[in-house]
Amino acid sequence: MVTYYRDREVLVTSSGIRIGGHDYRLHDFAQVWHERGRRQWGAVAGRGAIGIAILAPVVIGAFGVLLALVIDASTSTTIALAGGGILVGLAAAPLADVLLEFMDRSYDRGSRRMEIWADVRGHRTMLLRTENAQRFGQIYRALQRALDHEPAPR
Known part of the structure; x- marks a missing residue:
C-alpha cells in the first residue's frame, strides 16, 4: 500500500x-x-498592506536623500538627511525578509x-x-x- x-x-x-x-x-x-x-478580499487587502509595509522604508529613505539634495541647508544637515535616508532605506532589507515570510504564508493559506x-x-x-x-x-x-x-x- x-x-x-x-x-x-x-x-x-x-x-x-x-x-x-x-x-x-x-x-x-x-x-x-x-x-x-x-x-476573500480581507486576505488580498492584508497582502497589499504587507507590500506597503515593505516599500515604506525605501520610499521614506529615498525621500530623505532627495530632500537632502534639494533643500539649501548646511553641509552637516545635508549629510545627516542623506545618511539618515540611506540608513532607513537599508533597514528595509531585514524588515522585508520578515514581511515576505508573512506574504508567503498568506499565499499558502489562499x-x-x-x-x-x-x-x-x-x-x-x-x-x-x-x-x-x-x-x-x-x-x-x-x-x-x-x-x-x-x-x-x-
Whole structure:
C-alpha cells in the first residue's frame, strides 16, 4: 500500500481514502473535481498592506536623500538627511525578509474557500472544504495520483 497524503483528518492511499471520518474505496469514485469559492478580499487587502509595509522604508529613505539634495541647508544637515535616508532605506532589507515570510504564508493559506467533490456511487459528495490552498493542493494531487494508479475494474 502506498501512502500519498496523510494528516490528522485525511489519509490518501493506494487502497482507499479516509476524509472527515468516512472511508472510501478508490473504485467508488466515478468522478472527482474541485470548486473554488469567492475571493476573500480581507486576505488580498492584508497582502497589499504587507507590500506597503515593505516599500515604506525605501520610499521614506529615498525621500530623505532627495530632500537632502534639494533643500539649501548646511553641509552637516545635508549629510545627516542623506545618511539618515540611506540608513532607513537599508533597514528595509531585514524588515522585508520578515514581511515576505508573512506574504508567503498568506499565499499558502489562499484567499478562497476550496472544495473537493466526487461522484461516489452515484451521489454527489463533498469530500473536503478548506481555505488552506497549500493543503488543498497537496490533498487534491494525492487523490489524483491515487486514482491514476487505481487498476481498472474487471
